[in-house]
Amino acid sequence: xxxxxxxxxxxxxxxxxxxxxxxxxxxxxxxxxxxxxxxxxxxxxxxxxxxxxxxxxxxxxxxxxxxxxxxxxxxxxxxxxxxxx
Numbered sequence: 001x002x003x004x005x006x007x008x009x010x011x012x013x014x015x016x017x018x019x020x021x022x023x024x025x026x027x028x029x030x031x032x033x034x035x036x037x038x039x040x041x042x043x044x045x046x047x048x049x050x051x052x053x054x055x056x057x058x059x060x061x062x063x064x065x066x067x068x069x070x071x072x073x074x075x076x077x078x079x080x081x082x083x084x085x
Contacts, residue, residue: 002024002028005024006020006021006024009023009024031068035064038064038067039060039064042056042059042060042063043056043060046059046060
């Protein structure tokens with residue numbers, strides 16, 4: 001899966017094929033998080049850095065505006081509506 005991207009990374013970076021594949025998988029997993037998963041994870045990370053909830057929630061709120069998150073699961077009917085209107 002994503003062979004073209006893996007090939008591109010091996011040509012444009014010093015990564016070998018296995019390393020490039022792991023990078024692609026890591027990036028895809030990172031962006032596959034739902035909004036809820038992202039908020040929970042980010043809260044734990046910022047809390048571990050010593051921030052208090054007021055600072056944490058302000059930062060998460062700001063970050064979410066620019067964050068690519070996984071779309072909601074779509075039913076077959078919703079997919080058909082996207083395609084056929």
